[in-house]
Amino acid sequence: MIFKQLFEPDSSTYTYLINCPETETTALIDPVLDTAERDAEVLRQMGLRLDCTLDTHIHADHLTGxxxxxxxxxxxxxxxxxxxxxxxxIGVKEGEVFRIGTIELYPLFTPGHTDHHHAYLIDNGTHKLLFSGDALLIDACGRTDFQSGDAATLYRSIHNKFFTLPDETLVYPCHDYEGRFISTIAQEKARNPRLAQNKPLQAFVELMENMDLPYPRKIDFAVPGNERCGECPPNVPEQYRAACERHDQG
Incomplete structure (x- = not known):
C-alpha cells in the first residue's frame, strides 16, 4: 500500500492518499476544494491515477474537493x-467492505459530530489505520453543537467503535490545529482530555454542552455546497472565492 498524508492549512484538514500498487487503484479520503489542483498534481508526479474520492461526512468547515x-x-x-x-x-455503509483495489476499507458508522458521520478502517497486515474523520481528533473530538450533532451519541460512537479497537491502531484524524499528524487508540484512551481515563458519559456531555465555541465561519456555504459534492453556492464570501473561481473556470 502507498500512503500519503496531505494538509490544507486554512481549515487544518488532512487528506489521505491510499493506493493499491497491485491494481494501480487510488483513493483520496476527505479532499478539499482549495487544494484539489495540488492533489491532482501530486498524483501526476507519483504516476498515479485517481479512481475515487471518499468523504467521511458533509463537512461544515471546508468545501470538499x-x-x-x-x-x-x-x-x-x-x-x-x-x-x-x-x-x-458510490454509497458506502457499515458492514459492506469498500475496496481500493485489493485494499479492504471498512466503513464505521460513527454519528455524534454529525448524524451521518462515518470513519474508515484499513488493516494492511502490519498496522490498523483508522481514518477517524471529525469524530475523534488528537487530544480532542469533533464538536456536537450543529448538523444534528449529539454529545451522548458521539461518546457512544467513540467508545463502541474506536476504543474497542486494538491499542496500537493508528489514528489519522480529519483535522489537527496544533501541528500534530497521528495518534493511537492507546494514546487517546490515556490522555485525550475530553475522554481519557474512562470519563463518564454525563461528564462528557456536560463538557461538550458548555464549550461556548464560535459559529463556524464557513458553515453557511460549506454545508449546502457539500450536499452537492463540493459545488460552490452563490453565498461564498469574497475572501473564500478563489478556489471557487478556479472551479468555475475549469
Missing part, C-alpha cells in the same frame, strides 16, 4: 450512503 477532482481526473465520488446525495457515484 470531490466534484473538482472528478472534473480534473474522471474519478468517482463516494459518500456515506445514508447521505443519499444525488451527486455521489
Amino acid at each position: 470531490a466534484r473538482r477532482l472528478k472534473e480534473l481526473t474522471g474519478s468517482q465520488i463516494a459518500y456515506p450512503a445514508i447521505d443519499d446525495l444525488p451527486c455521489a457515484d
Whole structure:
C-alpha cells in the first residue's frame, strides 16, 4: 500500500492518499476544494491515477474537493450512503467492505459530530489505520453543537467503535490545529482530555454542552455546497472565492 498524508492549512484538514500498487487503484479520503489542483498534481508526479474520492461526512468547515477532482481526473465520488446525495457515484455503509483495489476499507458508522458521520478502517497486515474523520481528533473530538450533532451519541460512537479497537491502531484524524499528524487508540484512551481515563458519559456531555465555541465561519456555504459534492453556492464570501473561481473556470 502507498500512503500519503496531505494538509490544507486554512481549515487544518488532512487528506489521505491510499493506493493499491497491485491494481494501480487510488483513493483520496476527505479532499478539499482549495487544494484539489495540488492533489491532482501530486498524483501526476507519483504516476498515479485517481479512481475515487471518499468523504467521511458533509463537512461544515471546508468545501470538499470531490466534484473538482472528478472534473480534473474522471474519478468517482463516494459518500456515506445514508447521505443519499444525488451527486455521489458510490454509497458506502457499515458492514459492506469498500475496496481500493485489493485494499479492504471498512466503513464505521460513527454519528455524534454529525448524524451521518462515518470513519474508515484499513488493516494492511502490519498496522490498523483508522481514518477517524471529525469524530475523534488528537487530544480532542469533533464538536456536537450543529448538523444534528449529539454529545451522548458521539461518546457512544467513540467508545463502541474506536476504543474497542486494538491499542496500537493508528489514528489519522480529519483535522489537527496544533501541528500534530497521528495518534493511537492507546494514546487517546490515556490522555485525550475530553475522554481519557474512562470519563463518564454525563461528564462528557456536560463538557461538550458548555464549550461556548464560535459559529463556524464557513458553515453557511460549506454545508449546502457539500450536499452537492463540493459545488460552490452563490453565498461564498469574497475572501473564500478563489478556489471557487478556479472551479468555475475549469
